[in-house]
Amino acid sequence: RNYKRQMRCRCDIERLNAPFLAIVESLIPAEEEKAKQNQLLTLLEKLICREWPEARLYLYGSCANSFGFSNSDIDLCLAIGDADINKSEILIKLADILQSDNLQNVQALTRARVPIVKLMDPVTGISCDICINNVLAVVNTRLLRDYARIDARLRQLAFIVKHWAKSRGVNETYQGTLSSYAYVLMCIHFLQQRKPAILPCLQGMEATYSVTIDNVECAYFDQVEMLRDFGSRNRETVAQLVWEFFNYWAYRHDYTDSVVSVRTGNIISKRAKDWTRRVGNDRHLICIEDPFEVSHDLGRVVDKYSIKVLREEFERAADILQYDPNPCVKLFEPY
Numbered sequence: 001r002n003y004k005r006q007m008r009c010r011c012d013i014e015r016l017n018a019p020f021l022a023i024v025e026s027l028i029p030a031e032e033e034k035a036k037q038n039q040l041l042t043l044l045e046k047l048i049c050r051e052w053p054e055a056r057l058y059l060y061g062s063c064a065n066s067f068g069f070s071n072s073d074i075d076l077c078l079a080i081g082d083a084d085i086n087k088s089e090i091l092i093k094l095a096d097i098l099q100s101d102n103l104q105n106v107q108a109l110t111r112a113r114v115p116i117v118k119l120m121d122p123v124t125g126i127s128c129d130i131c132i133n134n135v136l137a138v139v140n141t142r143l144l145r146d147y148a149r150i151d152a153r154l155r156q157l158a159f160i161v162k163h164w165a166k167s168r169g170v171n172e173t174y175q176g177t178l179s180s181y182a183y184v185l186m187c188i189h190f191l192q193q194r195k196p197a198i199l200p201c202l203q204g205m206e207a208t209y210s211v212t213i214d215n216v217e218c219a220y221f222d223q224v225e226m227l228r229d230f231g232s233r234n235r236e237t238v239a240q241l242v243w244e245f246f247n248y249w250a251y252r253h254d255y256t257d258s259v260v261s262v263r264t265g266n267i268i269s270k271r272a273k274d275w276t277r278r279v280g281n282d283r284h285l286i287c288i289e290d291p292f293e294v295s296h297d298l299g300r301v302v303d304k305y306s307i308k309v310l311r312e313e314f315e316r317a318a319d320i321l322q323y324d325p326n327p328c329v330k331l332f333e334p335y
């Protein structure tokens with residue numbers, strides 16, 4: 001009987017596949033948007049090069065990791081070789097330069113956790129944030145992008161999860177919920193854990209790419225064209241994966257002892273990381289290890305209130321997928 005019930009459930013879930021793919025399709029940025037981003041990047045490079053000829057400007061975050069929705073802001077990193085520069089000074093100077101070139105809403109936020117200059121380009125209509133020397137973010141962006149190139153289901157799953165998180169208000173780090181970066185890592189880890197696996201563990205393979213940034217060695221196998229068939233033995237569709245993903249985070253994840261680790265492709269224990277108790281503001285109520293900065297828990301923003309909110313949202317999503325007559329609408333209903 002159980003078997004029969006599960007079969008029925010599986011083919012019901014299967015019917016959600018086409019609507020989910022249509023949602024993903026509607027969120028993918030158009031080609032012309034990429035062209036506009038490049039146009040803005042070229043302009044900014046030109047302005048920056050006049051003042052700092054050695055500096056380089058990198059795209060990072062969702063506009064470069066392939067998990068970006070259409071019309072999202074772009075994240076840029078200005079890499080100025082010198083390690084002991086005064087970031088505030090640079091940001092203020094940068095803001096001056098940009099302001100005098102007709103860019104709009106230019107603001108230097110020098111006291112933010114990650115200090116940035118914000119601006120809006122009236123020609124392309126694109127808003128962007130520029131940070132200084134955050135090269136680790138450029139490298140983790142590259143890792144995420146490379147994972148996305150291995151199996152199309154990662155991007156599909158992550159788009160649905162991000163869209164759900166934004167609709168439900170659980171993608172706000174300043175309110176104690178998770179960043180998009182954390183959600184994408186959860187998706188990668190989840191696909192590494194499928195049986196058969198849909199994604200490999202790139203950091204567990206022979207390194208073909210390696211850089212050292214701020215004393216952190218970032219190394220992984222990046223010849224991902226060779227891995228295009230990696231997940232082909234697993235036939236699960238995005239609908240099944242979405243259903244399993246929410247079930248995992250609602251009912252199966254061990255919140256007391258597990259750490260999700262893309263670096264190892266496995267669950268590791270909180271004890272092994274010494275993440276069993278609150279240290280300062282880090283409570284470790286949901287643990288997601290940064291793939292390169294391994295002492296960094298992306299769940300550290302989550303507090304005793306927001307963990308409840310998050311877990312209730314995971315349960316809501318799992319239950320909707322299981323029982324609701326119209327899950328593709330209900331799942332994304334504004335909170």
Ligand code: ATP
Nearest residue numbers: 060061062068069072137138140141179180181298
């Ligand atoms: P969105 O579409 O919501 O803007 P995003 O991919 O730009 O998504 P963010 O969470 O805004 O995601 O983060 C932007 C980038 O900053 C990430 O891709 C990552 O490179 C870096 N980043 C964000 N949070 C962290 C963090 N806690 N530790 C290290 N890097 C981070």
Ligand code: MG
Nearest residue numbers: 061062073075
């Ligand atoms: Mg972003």
